[in-house]
Amino acid sequence: MHTTTVRSPRAFGPARKSFIRRNLPYLLIAPSVVMLLALIAYPLLFALRSSFYFWNLQIGPEPLQFVGFENYVQAFNAFDFRAALTNTLILSILGTALEFIFGLAIALILLKALPGMNIVRALLILPTTIAPIVVGFLFRYLYDPGGGLLSWVLQSFWLPVPAEGILGSPSTALAAILFVDIWQWTPFFAIVLYASLLAVPDEILEAARLDRASAWTILMRIKLPLIKRTAIIIVMLRFMQIFNTFDTVLVLTRGGPGTSTRTLGYSLYEQGLVNFNIGLVSAMTWITVLIVNVIVALYVFFAFRNEEW
Amino acid sequence: MTIDIGNMSRRDLLKSASVAALVAGAGSLAVPRRGAAQDANTVRVLSVEDPFFFSMKALVPEYEKETGIKVELESLSYDALQSRLVSAFVAKTSDADVIVVDQMWLGQYLDNGWIISLNDFIAKDNEFDLSDFIPEVLYSSNMWRGQVGTLPVAAYAQGVMYRKDVFDELGIAAPPTETSEDWTWTKYVDTLKSMEGKSFGGKPLFPTVVCGSQPSPIVHMFTQVSASHGANWFKSFPAAPWDFSPQLTSPAWIKSVEVYRQLYKLSPPEAINYVWFDAGTRFAKGDIGMFYWWTPYFYLIKNSGYMTGKKSDVVEKYATAALPKAEGVPQTVSLGGWSLGIPSSSERQEAGYAFIKWATSKATQKKMALWPDLNYQFSDFARVSLYQDEEVKAIYPYLDVQYAMMKQGNGKVTRPPVPGYTAVESVLGLTLNQLLTGNEEPKTGLERANSLFESILKGNLMIPYQRDSYSDSLDGAKALIAKK
Numbered sequence: 202m203h204t205t206t207v208r209s210p211r212a213f214g215p216a217r218k219s220f221i222r223r224n225l226p227y228l229l230i231a232p233s234v235v236m237l238l239a240l241i242a243y244p245l246l247f248a249l250r251s252s253f254y255f256w257n258l259q260i261g262p263e264p265l266q267f268v269g270f271e272n273y274v275q276a277f278n279a280f281d282f283r284a285a286l287t288n289t290l291i292l293s294i295l296g297t298a299l300e301f302i303f304g305l306a307i308a309l310i311l312l313k314a315l316p317g318m319n320i321v322r323a324l325l326i327l328p329t330t331i332a333p334i335v336v337g338f339l340f341r342y343l344y345d346p347g348g349g350l351l352s353w354v355l356q357s358f359w360l361p362v363p364a365e366g367i368l369g370s371p372s373t374a375l376a377a378i379l380f381v382d383i384w385q386w387t388p389f390f391a392i393v394l395y396a397s398l399l400a401v402p403d404e405i406l407e408a409a410r411l412d413r414a415s416a417w418t419i420l421m422r423i424k425l426p427l428i429k430r431t432a433i434i435i436v437m438l439r440f441m442q443i444f445n446t447f448d449t450v451l452v453l454t455r456g457g458p459g460t461s462t463r464t465l466g467y468s469l470y471e472q473g474l475v476n477f478n479i480g481l482v483s484a485m486t487w488i489t490v491l492i493v494n495v496i497v498a499l500y501v502f503f504a505f506r507n508e509e510w
Numbered sequence: 511m512t513i514d515i516g517n518m519s520r521r522d523l524l525k526s527a528s529v530a531a532l533v534a535g536a537g538s539l540a541v542p543r544r545g546a547a548q549d550a551n552t553v554r555v556l557s558v559e560d561p562f563f564f565s566m567k568a569l570v571p572e573y574e575k576e577t578g579i580k581v582e583l584e585s586l587s588y589d590a591l592q593s594r595l596v597s598a599f600v601a602k603t604s605d606a607d608v609i610v611v612d613q614m615w616l617g618q619y620l621d622n623g624w625i626i627s628l629n630d631f632i633a634k635d636n637e638f639d640l641s642d643f644i645p646e647v648l649y650s651s652n653m654w655r656g657q658v659g660t661l662p663v664a665a666y667a668q669g670v671m672y673r674k675d676v677f678d679e680l681g682i683a684a685p686p687t688e689t690s691e692d693w694t695w696t697k698y699v700d701t702l703k704s705m706e707g708k709s710f711g712g713k714p715l716f717p718t719v720v721c722g723s724q725p726s727p728i729v730h731m732f733t734q735v736s737a738s739h740g741a742n743w744f745k746s747f748p749a750a751p752w753d754f755s756p757q758l759t760s761p762a763w764i765k766s767v768e769v770y771r772q773l774y775k776l777s778p779p780e781a782i783n784y785v786w787f788d789a790g791t792r793f794a795k796g797d798i799g800m801f802y803w804w805t806p807y808f809y810l811i812k813n814s815g816y817m818t819g820k821k822s823d824v825v826e827k828y829a830t831a832a833l834p835k836a837e838g839v840p841q842t843v844s845l846g847g848w849s850l851g852i853p854s855s856s857e858r859q860e861a862g863y864a865f866i867k868w869a870t871s872k873a874t875q876k877k878m879a880l881w882p883d884l885n886y887q888f889s890d891f892a893r894v895s896l897y898q899d900e901e902v903k904a905i906y907p908y909l910d911v912q913y914a915m916m917k918q919g920n921g922k923v924t925r926p927p928v929p930g931y932t933a934v935e936s937v938l939g940l941t942l943n944q945l946l947t948g949n950e951e952p953k954t955g956l957e958r959a960n961s962l963f964e965s966i967l968k969g970n971l972m973i974p975y976q977r978d979s980y981s982d983s984l985d986g987a988k989a990l991i992a993k994k
Contacts, residue, residue, distance in 0.1 A: 260971060281940060347780070365781075365947075366780040370947075371947060455724055458946075460944070471725075475589060475593075475932055475936065477932070
């Protein structure tokens with residue numbers, strides 16, 4: 202039977218109160234959910250839909266026709282996209298690993314009560330505060346074969362510098378971009394890991410020392426396990442950040458020479474904002490999203506499988 | 511029907527939130543297409559930051575004083591400008607009343623209806639005289655399907671710059687200032703080779719410098735060589751019927767790559783990463799014998815760096831010359847540069863036209879040329895009369911050479927301004943960059959590029975071409991100009 206409930210004015214107040222009380226958690230998170238859906242889900246779904254259409258703003262302002270998986274096929278067939286994927290994986294994996302190792306080493310040094318450490322800690326954070334585009338210009342001058350500081354230092358140590366410059370040779374250009382990333386973001390690891398290491402209880406460390414545990418054993422058996430959760434999170438964050446490397450590539454090499462420094466971020470920029478091929482760039486975006494998410498999902502699964510949250 | 515909100519499940523809540531988000535998203539697309547009402551006495555101009563911008567900006571207060579119209583002038587880098595323009599066009603927002611348009615964007619902008627044709631404005635304007643403009647410039651940079659889409663504010667050709675003192679000391683004959691059958695790319699390379707391994711002033715000398723960075727910079731420089739050799743991008747364009755089947759495997763392209771490779775070998779090796787101004791101002795450092803590039807560098811090399819305004823070491827030591835040509839092929843000079851157009855979304859198109867008319871006028875262009883800051887840096891005229899102006903020629907002594915290059919120009923052949931141009935340019939730029947550094951045969955690289963061109967052009971519905979063709983020729987353009 203179809204019924205309509207009519208509440209008396211007296212009953213309306215308590216009923217509303219009860220509704221708010223019952224649903225308060227949902228009401229509180231509702232704005233965030235709406236924002237997340239609008240800002241993340243909607244663009245992603247929009248890109249997914251666009252990826253199945255031929256849509257190039259140079260040819261016309263609207264999508265012209267449904268092309269199925271043609272954009273995905275085109276993305277994988279483009280040799281520069283494959284090179285970009287390889288370069289991005291190299292940069293992301295090596296960059297994250299090296300930045301973590303160097304950052305941890307610096308963090309351990311920072312724990313020592315050496316003179317001048319306060320200044321070092323303050324200076325350490327500086328590179329991370331500089332915009333990547335500025336860092337790019339800075340290193341463009343440092344790498345300049347005609348008197349750039351880094352080229353000069355390498356030559357001073359009898360290390361070979363390619364005639365076309367560090368950024369001009371396919372054999373060194375990607376390493377040069379990796380170096381820039383390491384220079385800028387190792388301090389981030391150092392500061393975060395330092396903060397985590399400070400939280401390791403002194404009593405545990407003291408006990409280990411009394412048991413004559415070596416510094417290496419203390420690091421591997423006590424310090425690292427205790428900061429593991431923080432380490433896992435920042436490694437994941439940096440991996441995802443490096444995966445999107447774009448600014449430094451644009452300023453330093455524009456993806457060249459050849460495809461040697463092309464990254465997925467740069468390819469997306471070129472297809473989207475230079476060539477305006479919305480269909481193709483949407484397909485490339487989704488390929489990138491899937492790759493990053495698969496890697497991160499595997500990483501999270503293996504990193505957290507023995508953890509309780 | 512009743513909805514008991516109090517019993518709404520989490521799933522229902524999420525569903526509602528999703529719908530709300532989608533509605534919000536759709537709502538954002540449905541906001542009024544045009545921007546808020548503008549001040550009637552304001553004209554907004556969006557420009558690129560090339561040299562002309564600075565002298566034009568210097569004169570804007572004068573325009574404001576004369577007309578009582580306030581000019582909001584904004585400048586962006588090359589890539590940022592196109593991104594901003596296309597975003598605004600797609601959103602159909604009124605981002606500006608006057609925009610600066612690069613030569614290659616014209617077909618795309620007009621075909622998509624993003625900018626309006628200026629034909630009606632020009633037809634109604636009794637004061638306006640098209641005939642002072644160089645026909646080759648209007649044809650290359652401003653005309654599309656018989657319409658004048660834009661008017662040129664800075665027109666560029668390409669030409670040769672060389673060190674007189676180096677040539678004198680090494681006993682090398684100066685290159686000619688006029689095109690001739692004797693001044694070929696072969697001769698150009700031979701002249702460069704005579705400087706190979708030499709020193710000058712106690713420093714090693716590089717015979718030349720090229721632009722190697724992909725995609726646009728290398729294409730801009732390379733296509734002068736390919737245009738000289740008669741290389742066509744497409745099977746039939748600009749002559750009708752348009753057929754965009756790529757032609758990159760022709761002998762003219764292969765020969766052009768071979769020439770460009772030779773030029774790179776005679777350049778500083780780091781030129782592989784040089785963008786426009788890196789190559790253009792490298793000459794100002796004093797260790798380059800001769801090079802060719804866009805004509806704005808005829809004055810920019812007077813500076814110690816791009817836009818520094820400080821005199822370079824070569825300021826009294828260089829001269830300009832004609833571009834070499836290929837044996838037995840009529841010369842085609844690359845023409846490019848910047849023009850002003852009116853977005854169809856602008857609500858102040860009349861004001862926009864008035865600004866364009868002012869900025870491209872003979873009087874304003876002359877004042878821009880005589881603006882002394884930054885070491886005098888504007889001689890990119892599209893008007894014939896300014897190449898004959900003695901006052902201007904006294905500051906820019908190379909104008910005869912520049913004008914001669916302009917008269918041989920054809921931007922439609924050199925870098926075709928067709929919709930989809932940047933997509934194929936990115937492939938060509940990457941291929942050329944790879945061919946400079948690797949050992950791959952030009953034929954192999956070009957075959958790969960040709961195949962990618964074909965795939966892109968088919969994917970972009972350019973092969974087979976689905977719109978109407980237009981028989982576009984310089985003579986046709988001249989006839990249209992003569993009508994006004």
